[in-house]
Amino acid sequence: MSLRKFLTSKVFFIQLAIAVGLVVVFAFVMMKWLSFTTNHGDEITVPDLSKLSVEVAEEKLDALDLEYVLLDTTEYQKDYPKFSVVKQDPIAGSKVKEGRKIYIKVNSDAYRDIVMPDLIEQSLRQAEPTLKALGLELGEKTYKPYLGKDMVLEMRYKGRKLKAGDKIPKASKIDLVLGDGKVGFEEEIDSVPVVEEVIDEEF
Incomplete structure (x- = not known):
């Protein structure tokens, strides 16, 4: 059978349809697999940890299958309780995957x-x-x-x-x-003794 007759034959179209179908099925399976391995559509909203103690923040993150890493303490801020979370990364409201590490900094216990x-x-x-x-x-x-x-x-x-x-x-x-700029100067006037010269007249 010539190539021209083959390309216009029923067998060719059947094989082409099978090939296209296989490609579609393969693409679908790959998308599902990628979606499963990356937890696509199953993102977690990062909670607000501000002003929470490290212990409470840890419990809150554990409940969401998230982890935390304590970076450092910040300079004391009077608006935050001692040793409470002052900064976090990612910030509250961010979308992350399960197991993501949340980096936090806590307040010092006193001013430097x-x-x-x-x-x-x-x-x-x-x-x-x-x-x-x-x-x-x-x-x-x-x-x-x-x-x-x-x-x-x-x-x-x-x-x-x-x-x-x-x-x-x-x-x-x-x-x-x-x-106050109001101090006055009292001039001390030294008493200068007056020396009277007595001129003896010789007569």
């Missing part, structure tokens, strides 16, 4: 210490931004007689006098004793 700078004889205008830049707060301001107005004379923390180099917790309130 700050080395107190030397503010003595600086102006209040200079001292306040320096405190803020270090994560400290300006507390109570008191004044006492001193020539320089708003000049820092003392630094105090909870009533304790501070000196440069002392360590105090971050976010602490630093009280400042400032000059």
Whole structure:
């Protein structure tokens, strides 16, 4: 049989239909297999772990067949309980597969210490931004007689006098004793004894 007759024969079309059918079946089976092995359509929504303790977060993730990895502690944040979850990756609401690891960071139990700078004889205008830049707060301001107005004379923390180099917790309130600029100068006038010269006249 010639090639032309074969391509137009019933046998050819039957074989072509069988081949196409096999390809379709193979493609369908492959898609199902890939869907099964990758859990396609069976994604898990990552829960919000914010402010939960590590123990509670672990239980919540275990219930969803997810795992966690504790990366590190962050700097203390007062809006979060001590040792609670502050950050997570992937974030809450993300879609992940079963067994995915969730990376978390937890809150520290206290502020880190700050080395107190030397503010003595600086102006209040200079001292306040320096405190803020270090994560400290300006507390109570008191004044006492001193020539320089708003000049820092003392630094105090909870009533304790501070000196440069002392360590105090971050976010602490630093009280400042400032000059009021109202001190007067009292000139002391030395009493100069008047020496009277007595001129003896010789007669």
